[in-house]
Amino acid sequence: MQTLDLAGIGIGPFNLSLAALLAPVPGVRARFFERRPAFDWHPGMMLPGTRMQTSYLKDLATPVDPTSPYGFLSYLVEKGRFYRFINADFPRVRRVEFADYLRWAAERVPNLGFGQGVRGVEFDGRGFRLSLGDGRAVSARHLAVATGMAPHVPPWAERHLGKHCWHSHSYMNAEFSVENRRVAIIGGGQSGAEIFLELMAGARGRAADVTWITRRPNLDPLDETAFINEYFTPDYLRHFHRLPEERRSALARSHKLTGDGVSPVTLQELSQYLYERDFLAGDAATPYRVLPQREVYLMGREPGGFHLRMNNGFNHGEEAASADLVILATGYRYALPDCLAALTPALSLDPEGFPRLAEDYSAQWDGPAEHRIYMLNAGRNSHGVADAQLSLAAWRSAVIVNSVAGREVYATEPCPSPLTWAGTQPGGRRESQPAARLCSS
Ligand SMILES: Cc1cc2nc3c(=O)[nH]c(=O)nc-3n(C[C@H](O)[C@H](O)[C@H](O)COP(=O)(O)OP(=O)(O)OC[C@H]3O[C@@H](n4cnc5c(N)ncnc54)[C@H](O)[C@@H]3O)c2cc1C
CATH class of the missing domain: 3.50.50.60 (FAD/NAD(P)-binding domain)
Incomplete structure (x- = not known):
């Protein structure tokens, strides 16, 4: 049995984005496991006529790699409707179209396994061992857990x-x-x-x-005005993550209406x-x-x-x-997935039950630091309200890719906000800063 560098649990948009950005990276063996037989994004809420709450450019890859073949624009071009889409000038695209885009990407991104639910995960001292629903087992150095909200x-x-x-x-x-x-x-x-x-x-x-x-x-x-949207930027996340834990959870609660x-x-x-x-x-x-x-x-x-x-x-x-x-219509809550039950005692949780996450989205745990458990959509109290949204999903994936690869595959340096969150330094881009670089290999 070959040991993977990374095993992903769950294939919703967040791990799909991670898989899409890992795809071109040489030397990283990753595989993602999903219990559903095929990709399906919130099928129970795919009401006709409903629209996305975020821009279509906040897709699986574009914010960190606009040349990715898995972006929304590639989907439009391949479907032959780019010009019609531009002419129609939607304020926000229909949810049904974005779901179709995600399905299209899931048919192309490599290393995805559908109909392969993860029943349990154990750590045996040398790595994680995942037991799949079909009785097989898989070993991996790191995990990426993206099982969604309950x-x-x-x-x-x-x-x-x-x-x-x-x-x-x-x-x-x-x-x-x-x-x-x-x-x-x-x-x-x-x-x-x-x-x-x-x-x-x-x-x-x-x-x-x-x-x-x-x-x-x-x-x-939903407050989606310009400066509120600064909460949904890498720069804000960096500042937010440096705050003490109690301050972060209070701020996240006060930002509820920016995402909800x-x-x-x-x-x-x-x-x-x-x-x-x-x-x-x-x-x-x-x-x-x-x-x-x-x-x-x-x-x-x-x-x-x-x-x-x-x-x-x-x-x-x-x-x-x-x-x-x-x-x-009473919403969703974060809950650790059942398949992590054996690892839960080793995880450090905050008073609200969220795992404590480092800046690279790896959870604090009792195990060896060279084995990391990246958690996506678990970071409201560590990374802010943006964590549950698509806005920064591609950027978060890029941060995780860099962490897994141990080098800077994608440029993730934030563009400075016009708002100065801490200290009194002037906000905005300063002359001496280099422009953000694109993907390097
Ligand atoms: C109706 C609705 C509309 C939304 N619209 C927007 C929007 O417009 N813009 C925005 O930014 N955000 C939106 N969101 C919020 C967010 O983008 C989505 O909830 C997004 O789907 C979260 O992605 P995810 O990958 O974390 O989880 P999910 O999409 O929930 O996917 C998790 C996957 O993990 C699988 N899974 C769970 N346990 C296991 C296991 N043990 N083994 C294998 N697989 C497992 C599940 O089957 C599921 O497919 C919306 C949320 C909802 C509910």
Whole structure:
């Protein structure tokens, strides 16, 4: 059995980016393992019409290697629709198109194994030993763990999960009709907004009514203005990582809406939809309620459905609602994957359960330093809110490639921010700094 330099667990966009950037690097033997039979990006939330929250240029490779054959522009050119795409001038591309791009890349990037779930990982003193679902085992010097986030189900909903109550991550997989039924959607982020719009538009039949409940003070927007977007740059990450741990987790919490609000384009669509529904649609329109600042704390059964009890944070009142179907658009949480159970005692975790990560995304652990466990999408408290987004996925992959290769394969030196995060040095590019270099081999 040959020992790999790097074994990747999970093939979502983040490890796919790492595999794409490792592909041209000579002398690094890597293989990535995915339990799904083929690449599939959040299939349960692939609603028609939904759009990306990030630029298509923040793809698997372009931000660090625009010459990569795995970039979004190569996809457009190979599909023969580059000029049409430019002419159509989308503010943000459709999620369905980006998912197709990712699938296209997954068919071309080498060293990917689908239908090969990782059941467990052990460290035997000389390396990591991965047991695969099909009974085979693989050895590797380093790991890259990118198994994604786990759907968050609030404790009051757990015992009701089933045919009439489910989490949004499986929304498109669920077979259901809302015809003449009362529907409650819980959660005021992007997924809640998309599901509300879809149900109001009658995609699943005509509901008796739709109640959309969120504990957020309002339908809060994703803040994607210029200086907020500085949080999604390598320069900010470097400064952020140098802060003390408590300061980092407090900052990450305060940055929630920079990565977790509703896209302004969706809010406008929503506002226009409700205007038309309220004033132009006539009697055929589905009744609705949008309830901001409501924190649901109890869900129970009642004849024919569920009742929900909630606190109103606006007037500090108590309120209740009834529903036949409850859809939980309650987001995702970080959790260490089960396959790392044997390694977990050796990992250093912060008080919120996130692994403590070095600047190169390797986890602090009790094992030998020459064996590293890189963790992708686990760094909210070490690298900031950008860690869960596509914005810096390619840059993070480049940092990890350099660390695995032990040399600078990709230039990752940050471009200085116009904002001075610490100290009083002037921000922006200074004359003496060299321009960022591209990939060197
Ligand atoms: C609906 C939705 C839309 C989003 N849209 C955007 C956006 O527009 N812009 C943006 O920047 N971010 C977006 N995000 C956030 C983020 O980019 C995605 O969640 C992204 O998919 C995270 O990539 P990942 O590789 O970490 O995880 P995932 O995409 O979740 O992939 C993890 C993979 O690991 C596999 N896996 C898990 N355990 C094992 C195991 N033991 N063995 C083998 N395989 C395993 C899973 O099957 C899965 O395929 C969105 C998130 C959601 C939920």
